[in-house]
Amino acid sequence: MLEIKDLHATVQGKEILKGVNLTVNPGEVHAIMGPNGSGKSTLSYVLAGRDGYEVTGGRIIYMGEDLTELDPEERAAKGIFLAFQYPVEIPGVPNSTFLNEAVNAVRRYRGEDELDKIQFVKMLRAKTKELNMSDEMLKRAVNVGFSGGEKKRNEVLQMAVLEPKLSILDETDSGLDIDALKIVSEGVNALRSPERSSLVITHYQRLLDYIVPDKVHVLAQGRIQKTGGKELALELEKNGYADFTGEEAA
């Protein structure tokens, strides 16, 4: 599904990723943990192709294809989805209009027929219901005036609607109450299938009780420092990241 090889990336001339190696097989869920500022969000932006995040070395292979030259919208159309750590507000654009545009843009890119209004609304209603979200949120402008938790839930709704092959969730659990955490986790688990994979970036072991990962990685100092099973998350919760940051400093 995803193969990251010796990936180096800079932001505004500063090297943030310093040789990341990571392989995610179809059907797997991987968790990425690591201290603040270690490059987790940077990695997600690089995977999504954000302008200004320059790949200076290494390769990203997604479903057998090198992504480096592709625009963000092309990557999205090929099934890469990023749930943002800080979802962006789009004033005046109703959530449902935005989702409709996104779904049809992706379908056009893939050479599929666009959904008409009725088909779309039907699909959207069903997804909203699954996630226990109110229809009222669909009419409101994208993320404008949403609470922190509502924004995160809205990210998961978008994911459910777009049904990506590779989902990258950047701290989607932060700021969620217990019930929302369950709903969001169910949303992610609902997409679990042998053809789909997820990268879940989190600071809290708790999320991994709901979304049980196949692997847990520690990203620190711009590199994957350690990889283990889900027990690694428990270990980190106890000991913190001192081991990894210390090593690097020495």
Next chain:
Amino acid sequence: MSATAETVEQVKSISGEKYKYGFVTDIAADKAPKGLSEDIVRFISAKKGEPEWLLEWRLKAYRRWLEMPEPKWSKVDFPPIDYQQYHYYSAPKSDDDRPKSLDEVDPELLATYEKLGIPIKEQEVLAGVAVDYVFDSVSVATTFKKKLEEVGVIFCPISEALERCPDLVRKYLGTVVPVADNKHACLNSAVFTDGSFVYIPPGVRCPMELSTYFRINEMNTGQFERTLIVADKGSYVSYLEGCTAPMRDENQLHAAVVELVALDDAEIKYSTVQNWYPGDEEGKGGIYNFVTKRGACRGKNSKISWTQVETGSAITWKYPSCILQGDNSVGEFYSIAITNNAQQADTGTKMIHLGKNTTSRIISKGISAGKSDQTYRGLVKISPKAEGARNYTQCDSLLIGDKCGAHTVPYIESKNKNAIVEHEATTSTISEDQLFYLRQRGIPEEAAVALVVNGFCREVMQQLPMEFAVEAQKLVGISLEGSVG
């Protein structure tokens, strides 16, 4: 009969004998000779078979025009206009000169119609294809006409109104925009050749938007349009001018005048979509659009609402205004102005509060891209007698790229210390965060820009009649093509 055919008929019906002004141009000519003079004004009036009073009115305007200076206060920049290089009258094109089918029409134009989702039949009308609409639009138009007649609404070319109801025209023409209001309006008064007249009788709610009919039948693309709308007591009308499809015209200079009169308890809603040819990337060949639009809320509890979407023209100079004379009258101005490439727009409104408890609301959304430049210029004037007057103004500018400009020039003149005048202004850019977010969801960059801009304009878009709002939203995207990346 279509509007063009009507005009042709009318021109044909004017015999040489009626002509008695000792003017040398052949009255049967399709075109007046280049240039402007008293004789040309007489020629136009004669061609139209107008009553004596109107000729005198035109001549008075012409004489005033000669003396008037060009308005210099707006922030638009263009070489001096050589008024002698234009033709001020030309008969409508005959079918022989028109394309026979859409195959003969500029493919670029058709591509745009396509993007706007305009049906083939309408595309043909818009592109000026010489087709016979006996079974289609004419019968539709006839149905409309019948419906309007049943309730006593008069809606016709202004030249026809001069025959059908000369007293009404004479009573109101030039009472809102006086002959010598400004140089452009003055020129229009002297030489106007096209335009519509609308009269809604007391207590009548006009049974349809005066747009559906208009789009099919009444393509007012004249150079010097003159429109007069009178809503009698307790009546209502919604009028839509213009078209989202790009309009090309060989005439560079356009100076229209629109006058609205609302009597007691009457309401006029006037919506415009203006998409004249903006010229090439440098603005060459684009239209100069110098428009004077003004509404008089003459009666108590009357209301006039202007909504405009301005995307075309090389230069736009336009300030739809309301004179709030009647007590409790309401004026509204909702505007979207988009400029791209080398376009310049200086637009805004004037709200003149004269009556008691008059209220006005101004919502202006300006979007500049490319190296374009735009100015919002607004005046809110409150007279000493306007007890209880209120105004709310909100001006938002959105910049795309770093070579464009946006300016907000609000003038407030309040002579009543109890009046409440509120003004809010913002300037923003489309953030990289927003674009990346939308693109990450699969929306291509240009579509993402269009989406953000439509969101920015939403409040104004919602004022447009439904079917037009859909087209206008697409138009936003088309106008901004090439503004990113």
